[in-house]
Amino acid sequence: MPSRPKQPSRSKPAVKARSTATPSAAKAKRRPTINDIARMSGVSKKTVSRIINDSPVVNEETRAKVKRIIAETGYVPDPQARGLAFRKSFLIAMIYDNPSPEYIVSMQKGILSAIEGTSFQLVVRPCDRTKPTFLSDMRSFVERQRLFGVLLPPSVSEDEGLVKVLRELNCDYVRIASVSLDKPEVMLVTNDHIGGYEAGQHLAEQGHKIIAHVSGLKSFRSVHERRRGFARALAENGIDLPEKLVLEGAYTFESGLACGEKLLAMKPRPTAVFAGNDEMAAGIYRAARNHGLEIPRDLSVVGYDDNPTSLRLWPPLTTIRIPTENNARMAATMLIKKAPVPHDDTLPSLVVRESTAKPAKS
Amino acid sequence: MPSRPKQPSRSKPAVKARSTATPSAAKAKRRPTINDIARMSGVSKKTVSRIINDSPVVNEETRAKVKRIIAETGYVPDPQARGLAFRKSFLIAMIYDNPSPEYIVSMQKGILSAIEGTSFQLVVRPCDRTKPTFLSDMRSFVERQRLFGVLLPPSVSEDEGLVKVLRELNCDYVRIASVSLDKPEVMLVTNDHIGGYEAGQHLAEQGHKIIAHVSGLKSFRSVHERRRGFARALAENGIDLPEKLVLEGAYTFESGLACGEKLLAMKPRPTAVFAGNDEMAAGIYRAARNHGLEIPRDLSVVGYDDNPTSLRLWPPLTTIRIPTENNARMAATMLIKKAPVPHDDTLPSLVVRESTAKPAKS
DNA sequence: CTGAAAGCGCTTACAG
DNA sequence: CTGAAAGCGCTTACAG
Numbered sequence: 001m002p003s004r005p006k007q008p009s010r011s012k013p014a015v016k017a018r019s020t021a022t023p024s025a026a027k028a029k030r031r032p033t034i035n036d037i038a039r040m041s042g043v044s045k046k047t048v049s050r051i052i053n054d055s056p057v058v059n060e061e062t063r064a065k066v067k068r069i070i071a072e073t074g075y076v077p078d079p080q081a082r083g084l085a086f087r088k089s090f091l092i093a094m095i096y097d098n099p100s101p102e103y104i105v106s107m108q109k110g111i112l113s114a115i116e117g118t119s120f121q122l123v124v125r126p127c128d129r130t131k132p133t134f135l136s137d138m139r140s141f142v143e144r145q146r147l148f149g150v151l152l153p154p155s156v157s158e159d160e161g162l163v164k165v166l167r168e169l170n171c172d173y174v175r176i177a178s179v180s181l182d183k184p185e186v187m188l189v190t191n192d193h194i195g196g197y198e199a200g201q202h203l204a205e206q207g208h209k210i211i212a213h214v215s216g217l218k219s220f221r222s223v224h225e226r227r228r229g230f231a232r233a234l235a236e237n238g239i240d241l242p243e244k245l246v247l248e249g250a251y252t253f254e255s256g257l258a259c260g261e262k263l264l265a266m267k268p269r270p271t272a273v274f275a276g277n278d279e280m281a282a283g284i285y286r287a288a289r290n291h292g293l294e295i296p297r298d299l300s301v302v303g304y305d306d307n308p309t310s311l312r313l314w315p316p317l318t319t320i321r322i323p324t325e326n327n328a329r330m331a332a333t334m335l336i337k338k339a340p341v342p343h344d345d346t347l348p349s350l351v352v353r354e355s356t357a358k359p360a361k362s
Numbered sequence: 363m364p365s366r367p368k369q370p371s372r373s374k375p376a377v378k379a380r381s382t383a384t385p386s387a388a389k390a391k392r393r394p395t396i397n398d399i400a401r402m403s404g405v406s407k408k409t410v411s412r413i414i415n416d417s418p419v420v421n422e423e424t425r426a427k428v429k430r431i432i433a434e435t436g437y438v439p440d441p442q443a444r445g446l447a448f449r450k451s452f453l454i455a456m457i458y459d460n461p462s463p464e465y466i467v468s469m470q471k472g473i474l475s476a477i478e479g480t481s482f483q484l485v486v487r488p489c490d491r492t493k494p495t496f497l498s499d500m501r502s503f504v505e506r507q508r509l510f511g512v513l514l515p516p517s518v519s520e521d522e523g524l525v526k527v528l529r530e531l532n533c534d535y536v537r538i539a540s541v542s543l544d545k546p547e548v549m550l551v552t553n554d555h556i557g558g559y560e561a562g563q564h565l566a567e568q569g570h571k572i573i574a575h576v577s578g579l580k581s582f583r584s585v586h587e588r589r590r591g592f593a594r595a596l597a598e599n600g601i602d603l604p605e606k607l608v609l610e611g612a613y614t615f616e617s618g619l620a621c622g623e624k625l626l627a628m629k630p631r632p633t634a635v636f637a638g639n640d641e642m643a644a645g646i647y648r649a650a651r652n653h654g655l656e657i658p659r660d661l662s663v664v665g666y667d668d669n670p671t672s673l674r675l676w677p678p679l680t681t682i683r684i685p686t687e688n689n690a691r692m693a694a695t696m697l698i699k700k701a702p703v704p705h706d707d708t709l710p711s712l713v714v715r716e717s718t719a720k721p722a723k724s
Numbered sequence: 725c726t727g728a729a730a731g732c733g734c735t736t737a738c739a740g
Numbered sequence: 741c742t743g744a745a746a747g748c749g750c751t752t753a754c755a756g
Contacts, residue, residue: 081733443749
C-alpha cells in the first residue's frame, strides 16, 4: 500500500520515487562518492584515488585522515566506474567444460573463498571446446566484459588456442592442469601421476597380480598422468600392466559400466581395477553386480576424485582424494596476486575405504 | 622470448607494450565505440544510443543504416560504461544457500541458458542465512555491484528480510519456492505438494499400509509442502499417516541414515518410506543394509530430486523428478522480461525405478 | 525525429 | 607529496 500519496503534490513534481522503494526508506540516502570523500577530507579526489589504490606516494597523515573518513562514511568505490577508468573490470570468470557438478561447485567455492573481501566477483562461463565458434565466443566474452582474469580448470586449461586468445587480449589467467603447461606463475599443477601411483601402490600392496585400469578419454592430459603413475607403481612391484587390461572410458557412469562388463568377462578375470574417476567406478560396481560378483571379495575397486557418491555406494569406495577447493583457492589467489603462491595441500591422496581387499585364493 | 628488444629505442620511449601481448598482435585494434559508430553513420551518439536501447522514436531509415554499420564493425556497447550511466550493472546474481552441488549446477545452467545472447552475466553468491551479518552483507553486495537483479532459490527465497532489503535497494528479484510467497511476476512456484502427492499415490497403489515419511528440516517450506501432498494422497487411499511415522531429518545422507535406523527398529515395521530428498533416501538404503533388509522386497523407498546418485544406487531409486534447470530458466526469463512467463514444464513428476514394489506378504 | 551539453564515478597523464 | 584537466564509453535531461 505504499502507493497512496501522503501529501498533496506541490507545483513542481516531487522527486520521482523509485518504484519499489519502501515508504520507510523515505529518501534513499545517496551513497558517498569519491568527490564526497575528497570534500570532507579537504583533499583532491586524485589523492583519495591514490589512497584507494594503495599508492605509496601519499603523506601518512593525509592517508590516515582520509582513511578515517572513508571508514566513517562507509565509502566503497564503485567497481563499474573504476572498471571503466581502468579499462578492466573486477570480474573473474571461471571458464569450464568439466561436466561434474561436484567439481564445478568445489571450484567455485575455492575461488569464492579467495576473492572474499576483495572487489572481485565470480562470473561463471561454461563452454564447449568442440563448438566451431568456441574461440571467437571466448574472445568476445573476454573482450566485452574486460575481464580482470580467468581461471581455467581441466580440460579447457589444456586448450592452447584459448590461451593464445587470452594472451592476445591481455587477459590474465591461471591454468589448473594435471601437468605443467605454462609458466609457473600461471600454473597450478595437480600432479595426477601421484594419485595414479598411490592407487597402484595400494592395489599392489594388497597382493593383486592381475590389475586392470579403466581410463578416461585419452585426449585428456589427466588420463595419461593417472595411468603413468599407476603403471609406475605396478612396475615397481613387478606387476605388468598389459595393453589389453587398459580400457578407455569417458569419465561417465555408462562408460564405466561398459568397460567393467568387458573386464569381468575376461579370463583370467582381473582381481582389481583402478577406475580413472569415481563415476566410472560406480559403473564398475554395477557391472560387478550384473556378473554376480561381490566387491571387494571378488573384485577390488579404486576410484579417483572422492566425490559424494563414493560414500553412498556400497561398499564405500576406496578412492583418490583431490583437494579441488583448495586448488581453486590457490589458483584464484595466484591470479589476483599475479605470482605463484606457496601451496602444499594440493596433492592427491589415497582414501582407503571398503572396496579394496586382498584377492581371493584361487 | 618476445622480451628481446627488436629495435634500438628511440629518443622518446616507445608506447608501452602490454606485457603479455603477442608480437603478432602488433597493434591491438581498438574496439569501436559509440563515437565511432556515430561518426561513421553521420548521426549523433545519442541517436546511436537510442538504437542500442531499442527506442521507438527513430526514423526507420536512420535505424537501418546505423544497424548496418554496427553489424559491419562488430560494435558492441561496453557494459561497464552503460552500467555506469544507467546506474545499474548487467549482472544477475544467484544468491543461494542450498548446499547440493547438483541443484546449484542445474540452477546455473538454467539461468545461463536464459541469459545467453543477452548482455547479462551470471555472478554466483553463496550465503549463510544464519550468519548475523547476513542481511548487511547482502545489502552491500547488491548495492555495490548495482545488480540488475537477483535470483533466489530455496531456502533463501523464503527469507522475507532479504526480500525487504532488495525492495529497499530497488533491486529486481525472482523467488523460486515450493509455494507462492509474493506477487506472481516475481514468483516461480515449484508446487512441491504435487511431488509429495505423487509419491504417496504411488506407494498406496503398490498396496502399502504402513508408510513412513522422513522429512527435511521443518523450517523449510518445501518440507511442509511435500508432506502435505503426501498425506493427502495417503488419506485419499484410506491410509493414516500418524505422527510417529513422520521423522524430521535434515536433507542429508547422515540424517537419512539415522531416521532410517529408527524407522526400521519399529514394530510393526513400515513397509515403505518416502524420503524428503534423494540424499536421505541413500541414507535409508544404508540403514536397510545395516538391518539386513533388501530393497524393495522388505522396504520400498521413494526419494525426491532425481539427482545423479539416485541412478548409481542399487536398486535404482524411484523418485520425484524436479525440473530445476527449466525452473531456473523460467525464473531468469521472468527477471529479464519483468513479467510472468508461461510455463508448463515446471511440475514435479514421479520416476518409477526399482526401489518400490508391493509389500511382502506378512 | 534528432542533437549538444552535462554527468555517471572513477583513473591517467601531466604539472608543479 | 598533491591537484586541475581530460577522459573512460555510455545515458539522462532538456531543447528544438
